[in-house]
Amino acid sequence: MLGNSVAQDLRDVMVDSLTSLTRQGLNIAVLVSDSTSTAKIAPFKQEFPDRLINVGIAEQSLIGTAAGMALGGFVAVTANAAPFLVHRANEQVKNDVCYSNSNVKLMGLNAGVCYGPLASTHHAIDDVSIMRGFGNILIFTPSDGIEARQVFAYALNYVGPVYIRMDSAKLPNIHDEGYIFRPGQPDILRLGNDITIIAMGSTAHEAVAAGKLLQEDGISADIISLPSIRPLEPSKIVESLCKTSLAITVEEHSQHGGIGSLVSEIIAEHGIQCRLKRLGFPEGKFAVSGPRDEMRKHIGIDAASVARTAKEMIK
Known part of the structure; x- marks a missing residue:
């Protein structure tokens, strides 16, 4: 929406x-x-x-x-x-x-x-x-x-x-006025079949923009935002991962302990055959100093980098 x-x-x-x-x-x-x-x-x-x-x-x-x-x-x-x-x-x-x-x-x-x-x-x-x-x-x-x-x-x-x-x-706004927040429910922003892109907070905007870039190349992506980390009902995520078998998580957060870890746990616990690429600050590393947009580009969580990663995974 x-x-x-x-x-x-x-x-x-x-x-x-x-x-x-x-x-x-x-x-x-x-x-x-x-x-x-x-x-x-x-x-x-x-x-x-x-x-x-x-x-x-x-x-x-x-x-x-x-x-x-x-x-x-x-x-x-x-x-x-x-x-x-x-x-x-x-x-x-x-x-x-x-x-x-x-x-x-x-x-x-x-x-x-x-x-x-x-x-x-x-x-x-x-x-x-x-x-x-x-x-x-x-x-x-x-x-x-x-x-x-x-x-x-x-x-x-x-x-x-x-x-x-x-x-x-x-x-x-990436939602319209008819949007209803439901605690525990993932927010499906865009439907696709080729790859799943999961983000949280402001990086949902990067994910939506990446989805549009991919669409121009004939690639359709499920875009999912996680406004509720706890509680979280994983069924919609499981359904998407089973459908696409390819997934990217996008977060302005360490790859450790954020939604990359969360989705990895879902894949493991549900026995899903899915390749996952976690995008965020490398585990065990501090964020570099500098303009925010440059940092996002540096670690590959800006829209263009997310789209490029998706294409590489699909190839």
Whole structure:
């Protein structure tokens, strides 16, 4: 389902969702770690100043405080950069949120290599891997504003831990207004017969563009986005892999622990005869520093590289 070309920053959608649901009576408290500008949270702060808590640059305290707010009856939402949320507060996320089943929603802003030239200290290419390693936390990766709005609505009304991986780029819609987000369900963006291309988050746009390039050469691809990493019902993925016997995963993430690993597990557990090529940052490597589009091209997850890889696999 391809929508219009209106581009939206998912953080704007997040703030609008937080504000709207708070107006409707949801008992939301937003916590930041000196990340008010990163979260673009000013509109929420202006309307609900007593519901925004800034703990300063102290991510462990951020998560501990959020867990405490949840125990006090709030829907606690943390809004800060994914690399610092996931790494600095790793133990608190594991124990205070996941193990304790706290009603905390973790917004992983600027995930992947959104920070570009700021290099590996600011890159989050292992966040999905780390979160998948934790028990008792849902993991969502919206790809555009239409999907993100529904993801936020579900996550904020769900009682329990949630991690949402978010991009900072303005993304055009790849869905129309009739799209319905269903937790656990893969999102079939395009149907084909020759190869399956599976992506998550903003790389779904690269996958869709690659599908169009392949179509020009007479190659049809199943294009699948995974907005819901956990939960995940694999039947649609299994059906596609059995149909095409060739698959590519596309992610701005390490090849280890992300959707490349996830699809590999599905292939192994279901005994599928399928050749898989995982595209992403090589396992055991840090992301290089530089403009984001150049990094995507460097590791082969831009649309042209994905299409080229698909052609090579088919040949």
